[in-house]
Amino acid sequence: MTDIINTLAGIAAQDPLDALRDHRAQAKENAQLSFEALLEPAEAEEFSQRDRYAVAAFTAGLLGSPAAEEFYRDLLRDEDEVASWAIAELLDEALPELDSRASGHGPYGIFESAALADENVIGPWLSVEKKSIEVLGPQLAAGLEFAHLLVLHPRDSRPEHMALLLDAGWDEDSIVTLAQLVSFLNFQIRISTGLTALVHAPAAALAPVADEPPEAVDDDGEATSARESAASSKGSEALARVGDRVSSYSDLKRPSLFQQSGLGWVPWIAPVAEAELTDVQREALIEAGRAKNPYFRLLARDPAALRARTLTDLDIFFNTTDGLGRAERELAATVASRLNGCLFCASIHSDRATEESGRRDLVQSLLDSGIHTPPNLGDAVWDAVVDASAALTLTPQAFGPAHVTALREAGLEDADIVDVLNCAAFFNWANRLMLSLGEPEVLAPGK
16 A cells, blocks of 8 residues: 555655655554554444544644645545535634744643643634534534544643543544544654655755744633633533543642653543453553553554554664664654643653753753743754754644754754654654543652
8 A cells, every 4th residue: 555654745655765764664664554553444333434534634634734634535525525525614613823923833722730821822622513513423523523622732631521522422442543543643744744844855945944832821711712611511511421431530649840750641531451451452562561551551442553553653762773862762752742731741751861861951941941942952953853843743833844954954864854753743643642541640659
């Protein structure tokens, strides 16, 4: 089958850039296998083929990728022409006004911690109207609202959103697949955006014009939109109806600030019990020890997607035969996690960036102050990696040829730049899974 990322990026087979992607052959192959597992599975009973293509087309539109939106709408038209037009109308309603201002970019969201309130960013919310629900059905309508949340408001995910999906007819297995699908597309489309920029980058150019992260907005309770309030009310009602199928952890010790290490993670819907993992699910974990981890046992509800995702991850971050240094790979992951607001992922990967680089204070300063562009870490490579990773993480993506030039001028080869793109894009996948299916907790000493 044609490699979809290459197709979206305009890369022909045997192109020199395709050969660079082959340096991470497992990542390349398993990104394609992720597409097949999530978009074209052998069986799609609980989450139909039409609905998968509809979610994909909608997600691509939210991500500002005309090529990907048309690719997935074309697949959707083959399944349901009317649904394709309904998705186009929803996108007109769902997309914010985008211009050169910082406020034209996500990720948006409200931090639960009052200590991070200065970084709250108000953004557009979607509530699917009755006329669209009549065309698409209540289950898909709820899935599209969830996709909008994950793309534009990943850190606004709450247990109530699990309840809304369950209440609309999704079951736990299909919720995991839905979260994987939307999160994977955030990787697929971002990496194709980055590779397109690499294709079109000139041999030399002016320094990049940096795109600012979203402006922070204090949440005083009045800035929250009527739609957000309505969604919160519906979520509370759904939570009451679904009962113990969703866990909300009233006594959880939640982190108040970004930190290096010391965090765990708890799921909002039930993982597969360790004793009940099938052979296929255990094989999908890749590493046997992951059977103890509730996050991986939750993702094991869709073993094909989990297996492909894990192998993609391992090749991007742990294949050190060549390419970008491990510290810089972890730095890219940290930047994406910090900008998206994933305290758990930021804790893990900032700690690894420190371990690989020995720069604990510098890494902590990034966590404390947030992502600023242009960055000023006092290291040309790190500054370029931070700027590029942030630009790729903004929604829609702001990464372009000028960022490629900046990375080259900092001394990175094109193969290194592909690693930067892979790492930042991958954590736009990982962050959305962690944020949408559960939340972090502060571990007790010794855990």
